[in-house]
Amino acid sequence: MRKKVTLVPLFTLILLLIIGFIGAIERGPLTLSVYVGAHPANEGPMGLSELYKMLRANFSVILVNSWKDVKLEEKCRVLIVIVSPELPYTGEEAARIAEAVRACEEVRLLVADETGNANPILAEFGSEVRIGTNALREYPLVAVDAPWGSYVLLLDRPSPLFAHGNAEAIGIEIGVQDPQVYAFLESRGLVWGDGSVFLNQVLRSENSIYREFVRDTLSYLCNNCTILLDATKAQAMNPLDFFHGNVSPEVVPLVDPFSLLISLLSHIIHPSNWFFPLARLVNALVADLLVVSPLRELIIVATFIVLSLFISSRESSERDVPLREVTEVHWYGYSALKDKIMKGGSSLKKDDFVALYELLDYLLLSTAGVSLSSPEAASVLQNRGMSSEKAKALVEFMNKYYRRATGKSLWPPVVFWNSTTRKAISLTEEALKVLGYSLMEARGIEGRVL
Amino acid sequence: MITKSTERALALALFASLSIAVDTFGLVPAGRLGLATVLFLIFLKTYSTLAQASLEGLRVKVSQEGALEGRPLRVTFEICNPFIIPIAFVELSLRYPEYLKLSAGSPALLGAIPPRGCLSYSVSFLARVGEHEIGPLRAVFRDPLGIFRGTEIELGEKALVRVKPRESEKLRRALFSISRSGGMLRTSRAGEGLEFLSTREYVPGDDLRRVFWKALAKGRLAVKEFDRESTQYNLVLLALGKDMLTGPYLQTPLEHAARVIAVLSRYFAEKGEQQALYLVNGDRLDGIKMVRGRKGYELTIRALSSVRLHDLLNQRETSVGKGTIARELLMTLPRERVNIIAITTMGSARQLAEELKVLAESGRCSVYMFLMVPQFYGVETMSPMERAIFRIKSFQEILSMKDALKEIRKTGIKAVIVTPGDMARRIVMRLEMERM
């Protein structure tokens, strides 16, 4: 794979990440709260996430965390939904809500509350209904006879409602001596004495009547309008409280584990939450390590080696080698062989003896017409002026070792070919001289042969 | 990045980091020493970069003296620094052909050039015949501590050197003693020419322009006869094969041949004969056409000193042997009969013989082939036993050469093996025989 050219180096990206990191630290720690009560972010049994989903699927919804931030268009039509506020609204807060929706053409309310915390709102909006502050019965059965349908619902510790004026009681307890009213419909909207109908645990239940009831109610109250789902009075909990034991045991099963996990994760991931403790830890660790003697030295060595590599990494380095010089070349061709021989590095072998034999044989045959192996060889040499003993010795010697070299004979069993060939050269030279050739003189056989 | 750090830079980087580390760890207050080292490195880098950039702005003058074979050929590079910063160090390495032998000086050196000063670098070669490219210099800058090293650049131009062959005066005299006399020669044979020789009776077929009118007036039909000019037309054909450079320095076939051709050329010039020299180098045929006298000699020497040994060494497969060279040559030949003296080594003999055959068959030339056997040059420097061993080991080669020679002779070319010592003599003897 070829080297790639990167236009934006990794370094730049790392720098950007570091800037983001510093920014995140600077922004400070962030806690994703965990809700146990009626809040759309609560996926637990007491949460409103199901309601929120339902609303989102069918209406345009604004989740209100702060009424100050609510900006509505002129002539809007809104339905304010308040479910089980955990804290009472103050008059000021109620006024702010009224202020937020002042510009609207139509404002309706859906208050589902068993605590009475929403009463100031009812007062602010001129409702004639008030919510009682304590439940009279645990699970009253209520018959709802509303313009959008009739239902029989089982409520969970609802508070009875009190009304004067034109409010129409649409949800009345059945099957008891002193039936209480749990729902009033008035021009301002619906007041419902129980938030549980809108909670996840009910909406998720097998019995679909509650779902239908909620759906139909909302469709009736909100016709082409915007729903403002109030979440300002749901109490948030710090996820760390669960670990510090600051949470009462009865709340624990109400917490949605998924939300808790996410909330904790966000706590752990965020650099402002771990950077400083880590820095303190590192500082302490280094201080501790530097006290231990050989360890301290090793740390120093490691530090300065890393530092020096870092400093020198900016330079592209190369090995400094001296410039090559021209290598002069002489003795082309045969030079290797000549050099080898002249350095004495060429020891003679069996093949060389065979070559010598064939050389002598060739020259003898071409000048005297006799082969070296023939019986007349010695006499021919003798006729040319060689002494008879020498001629005979030469012919015998050459033929004996030639047979040995070519494998025709096994005698003599041990042969040192280097010394044997050298001896053969000396013997042959004499024979060649009488034939007019020479191996050893400056002007040798090549001059005659060619 | 015209300068790069070397491995020595790590020493200073280590020291700088060590000083800083011992300070930050509270051992010794040496941090500023470390920082100073880093700053020093930065300054050194700046200086090195500047010096490297200056290196290319240096003025280089090349001069040479001596261009005769066997004599020292001195090449001097005068490198001047016109800038105000010193260049230390600069390592120089001379580019020169690998087949040249340095006789004095160093092929490379470590130098330094002062500001507005010069450095002179000279080397001497043992000159050998031919054309050689010497230079340019390869140069590398290093700072005095060798921490930074510049990229290698080339300094100056390459010098083109032509070396003439050496001529042996002794040999020249010997050649004249072989020929029958000095100076111009007459053949005393009737033929075409300018100088009047005599008249003779007309025979049918004689050119009418040569009718001797004065005699016709007296009633005799006769024609004038002129002295046939004695001038010989000698063409030397030197076939350059790779093995032309085989052998000891100054003793290669090429050098022997060049010397012989030089002497021959002078001999031809002094005898007033026509001479031509052609060099077959690969597929190329270079040379000078037939010229007479001194001019021919000068041209020959120039051609010999222009042989590019580099091309010779890098010769590729040739198409010599297909007759193309011969046909090209035939176009340039004069109408007269030409003596072709082909000189070559055994390596390219067979191919050249094919070409020569074409020339011989044209009927316009007498062709002689002189072969050199460089494989055995230099055996005289060996001891007798070494010679024997060498000959045994190369005997098969000798036999195959013998076969090659036999084949060449079969084509009708007169080919002889010559040694450098007797080549000139044998060539002149051949030519004298041709004159008879």
Added chain:
Amino acid sequence: MNSPYVTIATLLVAGLLVLPLFSLNVKNVLSAVEAFTTILRGSLEPTIQNFEIVVRSAASVLVLVLLLFSALFVNARSYAFALAISVVFVDSQLITDPAMLLPLAALSFLDVVRSGWRKNQISSLGNLRPIASAVMLSFALLAFFLLVAWLLSSKMWSYAEAARSLKVNSPLLAVFIDLFFRNPIGLTFVLGVVIFAIYSLSKDLAESLVIFLRPSPQSALKSLRELVDFGAPISPPLTSLRNALVSLAISPPIYYLITLLLARLDLQIPPPYDSMLRFVIAAQIFTIIWFLISRLTASFEEKEPSLLSTFVGLASVAIVYLILYLAALWHPDYGISVERADEVLRKAILSYYETVLYMGELLLTFMGIAP
């Protein structure tokens, strides 16, 4: 060929140069040996101090080896290592001892001379005076550099000193200061980054200035040839983001088909976890497709894709969408309905993006970047 005289001379000088550090470490080793003999005689109890002696004498032995190497090969690098080990393990005061520092530069110089000086070079030069004067001048220049560097570094180092003694009241900032200015490792790191930045900047500045002042075509051409691999693929910035966008376009139908398959398999997951599972599946699909696209586009940088392979790629994406559309076109309960198919396609894309964007939002929320 190197000159034997110069080689021998440089070796001798190198030997002399490393001698002070060498003798110091020899002494150290000898005293360690003495300490051990007393321990062996039993007159000294083996303690942690003795362990330190072992470490120190081992370091000294290593230093001796390094010094031998540096003297034999005229190697400044191994001298620097030897010095560093001596400073750290034997005596930290050595670092300011000029006799210990001289060899660092001198060995480098000797190495340059030794490896560059040729056997016959004097005969080639004739006159050595220009060389001598050039070398002298350049040494004067080096001395000047050293002086300026020393003066400058004094000023600059005072910043480091100041940073070390910085006092702040904010507890959070104090942690910061502790980590980066008081903690030796942190301080070294910060100094390293600062030096790196100074070095890079001044080096680039010097180089561009020199090239501007004295353009050198040969060197420029050479370094350019080294620097740029012509025809090397260029990876443009934010390629990964582009690939992410492409994979976002391809993922939805696949995601939808897989969720359909899971529904067919009748895997019932209780409410809070089903959304988690959806996230996981969406993330998996996205990651796999992103990876595949990245590999694919990386291969395009090597070699242009052929027309056929481009067509096949686009066609396979279209086919995935088509399958989704056709699957929704007919339903046993409703029969063929184009409206329904349109609706399903829309829902498939929307549900995927909803999931993925929710994930992205969640991540940003985690980092405290988005509310």
